[in-house]
Amino acid sequence: MNPLGRHILAEFYDCAPGILNDPDAIEREMNEAAAVSGATIVQSVFHMFSPHGVSGVVVVAESHLAVHTWPEFGYAAVDYFTCGEVDTESAIRHLKDKFGAERVTFRVVERGVLSANGGGVGVLVGPESGEELV
Amino acid sequence: MNPLGRHILAEFYDCAPGILNDPDAIEREMNEAAAVSGATIVQSVFHMFSPHGVSGVVVVAESHLAVHTWPEFGYAAVDYFTCGEVDTESAIRHLKDKFGAERVTFRVVERGVLSANGGGVGVLVGPESGEELV
Numbered sequence A, B: 001m002n003p004l005g006r007h008i009l010a011e012f013y014d015c016a017p018g019i020l021n022d023p024d025a026i027e028r029e030m031n032e033a034a035a036v037s038g039a040t041i042v043q044s045v046f047h048m049f050s051p052h053g054v055s056g057v058v059v060v061a062e063s064h065l066a067v068h069t070w071p072e073f074g075y076a077a078v079d080y081f082t083c084g085e086v087d088t089e090s091a092i093r094h095l096k097d098k099f100g101a102e103r104v105t106f107r108v109v110e111r112g113v114l115s116a117n118g119g120g121v122g123v124l125v126g127p128e129s130g131e132e133l134v
Helices: A023-036 A088-099 B023-036 B088-099
Strands: A002-013 A041-048 A054-060 A063-070 A075-082 A103-116 A122-124 B002-013 B041-048 B054-060 B063-070 B075-082 B103-116 B122-124
Touching: A002 A088, A002 B075, A002 B103, A023 A041, A023 A054, A023 A063, A023 A088, A041 B041, A041 B054, A054 B041, A054 B054, A054 B063, A063 B054, A063 B063, A075 A088, A075 B002, A075 B075, A075 B103, A088 A103, A103 B002, A103 B075, A103 B103, B002 B088, B023 B041, B023 B054, B023 B063, B023 B088, B075 B088, B088 B103
Parallel strands: none
Antiparallel strands: A002 A075, A002 A103, A041 A054, A054 A063, A063 A075, A103 A122, B002 B075, B002 B103, B041 B054, B054 B063, B063 B075, B103 B122
């Protein structure tokens, strides 16, 4: 069983004051996180929420790295979708350091799980999880 | 318990041939999906994989809507992160229709779960799930 993509959902708690409300710093560190993980950056888009918080995505050749911050709770939600040889853990560690997060948790969700059939050709196992949309 | 964000992970299986390899059509339908859900579009970024497949993100004021497609498997992975009054189901149904998907499954992941403390002020419950990064 081999997934087409791996989707990392990471929660950053008790971050340093200031950075979560600084769109330039968030964009810089998100791009740096994509770079240290070995991904190829295509483009990044960031914007401020009103009245506070930053939201943005780095689109990489191997998929995307997104962040949404709540400075008032010292909390940031990051997700990193990859479908290539990308070191996602180095990206999460980079952001933990730069956000000054006291605690970080993460989940790995496999997307598009393949199973080899008799001919050795990958076929999708799914729908393997989640609810069915009816 | 009230999450700061809701993250929908949806799998689209057995999609119609053609559209999953058409970046213009994918970008148009992803923007339309964001619009029908009531989100405010900030910007969208789409690109082709090599040799095939489309990847892209619609950044919305309320967060992001991303897609990655594997035409060779008739499969598309969509995720919709929201932190506002957005009708995510209408977006997923729009894409099911336009992608011609035979089957769609989805999961809802709560991000940044709050609990009211004694003073009625929301505090983060987390880390409530996932592994701890050590």
